[in-house]
Amino acid sequence: MEYGLLATWLALYLLLLYAGGTVAGLLFPRFADRGLAFGVPVAVSILWLVTYFVGRLSLTLGIWLGVAVLAVSTLAVWLSDNGPNARTYAETAGVFTVAFLFVVGIRALDPAIVPIGGEKFLDFGLLQSLVRADSLPLEDMWFAGESVAYYYGGHLIAAILTRITGTAGQFAYNLALAGFYATLITAAYGLAGAVAGERGLPRRLAAGLTAFCVGIASNLSTPAKFLVWLLPDGLRQTVAERAGYELKGLAAGPDSFSYWDASRVIEDSAADFGTYEPGAALVIDEFPLFAWLNGDMHAHMMSTGFLLLAAALCFSYYQTPAAERRRRLALLLGALPAVAGIMAVTNTWSFPSMGGLALLTVTVAPADPTTLLPDDIGQRLRLNGPGQEGVRIGMGLAVAGSVLALGLLWSLPFWLGPASGREIAVLPDRTSLLELLAVHGLFVAPFWLYLYAQTGRAVGQSTARIVGLVTVGTAALAATLDIAAVGLLAPLLLGAWLFARSPTLDRTVDAVPALADGGDRPVGFEAVLILAGAGLVFLVEFVFVRENIGRMNTVFKTYMQVWVLWGVAAGPVLAWLLTRWRPTGDRARAWVHIGVRAFVALLVCSASLYGVFALSNHADAAGEPTLNGLAYLDDDHPEEAEAIRWLDATAEGRPTIVTAAPADYEWDANEGKGASAPSSLTGLPTVAGWTHEAQYRNDTVYDRRVDDVETIYTGDATEQRRLLEAYDVRYVYVGPAERARYGDVTVDQLQGVTVAKRAGGVTIYQVRPKYF
Helix, strand or coil: CCHHHHHHHHHHHHHHHHHHHHHHHHHCCCCCCCCHHHHHHHHHHHHHHHHHHHCCCCHHHHHHHHHHHHHHHHHHHHHHHCCCCHHHHHHHHHHHHHHHHHHHHHHHHCCCCCCCCCCHHHHHHHHHHHHHCCCCCCECCCCCCCECCCCCHHHHHHHHHHHHHCCCHHHHHHHHHHHHHHHHHHHHHHHHHHHHHHCCCCHHHHHHHHHHHHHCCCCCHHHHHHHHHHCCHHHHHHHHHHHCCCCCHHHHCHHHCCCCHHHCCCCCCHHHCCCCCCCCCCCCCCCHHHHHHHCCCCHHHHCHHHHHHHHHHHHHHHHCCCCCHHHHHHHHHHHHHHHHHHHHHHCHHHHHHHHHHHHHHHHHCCCCHHHHCCHHHHHHHCCCCHHHHHHHHHHHHHHHHHHHHHHHHHCHHHHCCCCCCCEEEECCCCCCHHHHHHHHHHHHHHHHHHHHHHHHHHHCHHHHHHHHHHHHHHHHHHHHCCCHHHHHHHHHHHHHHHHHCCHHHCCCCCCCCCCCCCCCCCCCCHHHHHHHHHHHHHHHCCEEEECCCCCHHHHHHHHHHHHHHHHHHHHHHHHHHHHCCCCCCHHHHHHHHHHHHHHHHHHHHHHHHHHHHHHHHHHHCCCCCCCCCCCCHHHHCHHHHHHHHHHHHHCCCCCEEECCCCECCCEEHHHCEECCHHHHCCCCCECCCECHHHHHCCHHHHHHHHHHHHHHHHCCHHHHHHHHHHCCEEEEEECHHHHHHHCCCCHHHCCCEEEEEEECCEEEEEECHHHC
16 A cells, blocks of 8 residues: 555645635635635646646646745735634544545455446546646557547646646545545535535535435435345335336345446336337436445546636625625625536536526525616616516526626636537436435435425425425326426426525625524525536436437536535535424424434435445455456556557657447457557557547547558558558557457558557557658
8 A cells, every 4th residue: 555645645735725625715705614615626726727828838747837826825914814724624524534545445445447337437537647647638558649529627636736736647646536525525525514514504404415325325215225225025026016117226225236226216218219129227316325336536526626616606606795896796606616627627517507606696695686786777777576587587597698708718727628519408218206206215205394394384284294295296297297396396497496585585785694593584695506506407308419329428527516516515404404493383393303303313324225235345345455447458458568668758749549439348359359448558659549539529539540550560561651650659558459459460561650569468669750
């Protein structure tokens, strides 16, 4: 185990936490911790923005200039406003450290960067490419000579930290992965605590429950299957058939448990895709614990800290009184668009959510949004009655559009790269009620209960019961009509919106929200998070990005956002239910107190089952602890291990190589499948790599390159020379996969093509163009 590297990275993160937390005090002055929990994403944002733009000239210059800007910013704020409170820093640093070490422990037991079971080759290849690169835009490792067509902002963060620490990529991958998780958990802990503190709720209780929901909990498919397994055999079969579950995995017994099953709950009809068998689970419904256990360093994971930073900026606006116009404008049109720009390059799927959060926040915040405008214009727009709501929504839409437009400007170089050929489609195969409850029940159940309790406070318990029964009946009816999401989510959308816009939230434009006890406030900022999550789930039930894999990616990239937003809302909601729900009557109050505690305990225990099984299985299958993601090469691919390491160590810069194409997730040399390993594991660009490039660009240009690769290995000598020169090839990799696919390789017969390295079953040829 590489304890020195572990200590170095943890120390760097804690330093970033302090530096960024100092600057965050300017953005979040009303948070209980003054925004310290967002220290890492704030610090990384500064490093990223400087590196991204200066990196057009030199990545090295950009990184160290970013460090200088962060240091100067931190010192300037510290001299005028002091640094974070010592006790608060100790608490926040403790949360970060525990989360960081948790994932380090997981990855140390299974650190391998393998092509199957995810997209680690994509993620590691991008990291290695950025560590090698001299400047931006980044050349595509799987499409030599062209700019990368994938969102690589998160990998740039990892590369910045890798280059600062001087860490080898195979170790940095796993350490950066742990850092992204710890950043998410710490930010969720801090935001939930701030939202709870505004309502006068126990801050640490809400923050702790959120940390559990975001970082440890699973969806409810695992406890559901566990309950099926506990039933008698005959009843088990009947229940499984009625519920649509197959008696496999945990439903067949603990010995059959697979950590993979909980991420593939939703099934879509093959009719939507045309090329897959009916019943194939093609929708990915990941949650954080699964994602980090699986070990990809993927965009939907790395962007979560920035998603919460955007939500925190919105909450800071929500807290700011109308009289502080400049602060509110700076948050909405200064800080938020910069985060949106980072998000666009880190995970483009989450970019629209920046506008959505701004829309919801501006519309429901206590301060009248017309006070953002010059006084004479704002006065004319202030209306009474229903017109006021229309003005609020209109202002929200205008601000959301401005945030996205400015975010586009912050990320403009990214949008000038290769364009995607994907298009928007509507009406995919919709999700059943049982599937929705299995995936989202952890959050939907307490949110429904929360809104039911608020209804009782607003209109009385008798009326609330009637409303509740009608809502349940409507949800059941919607399920029979194949619009289950409408019945399940419409009450959340309607209830959260009505309570968020309750008249008790309206104040004079100069008022500061009364935060002490939340006495007259039906809901707080958690309603914005509930609305945002419900809106995203509702949207992908009817609209998706058309791909040859149906709506898999749409749900995949959207549901992680939903989990994070709802996870932060769940902490304050559960804390309110546990400590503030006070039905009239001593007897009713006692029963509610007991029932809520039992409900929360059942929820926590159920959502913990997955972690118990998955982590124990993970530990049982583990080898010797290490953070070296490439240690497996000597055992699994001994014929290529030395050659790949030689190529990584010897090739300076990013010279172009040639490897077998097409390639995908399989690394089976005997079948001619090399998974573009020499490129993916070194960051050196190959002429044609994974078939993802056909999706990123189009089939025609990708297939043309695949044909060119075959010509380079076995074609006419004149054509071989022409293509080697056209693609500026410097190394030709001939390993087991190349021999199995192409047979007799003839490129070695060209003058100027000489042996550079023989190792195991690999020969690497160096190309000297001056001989052509």
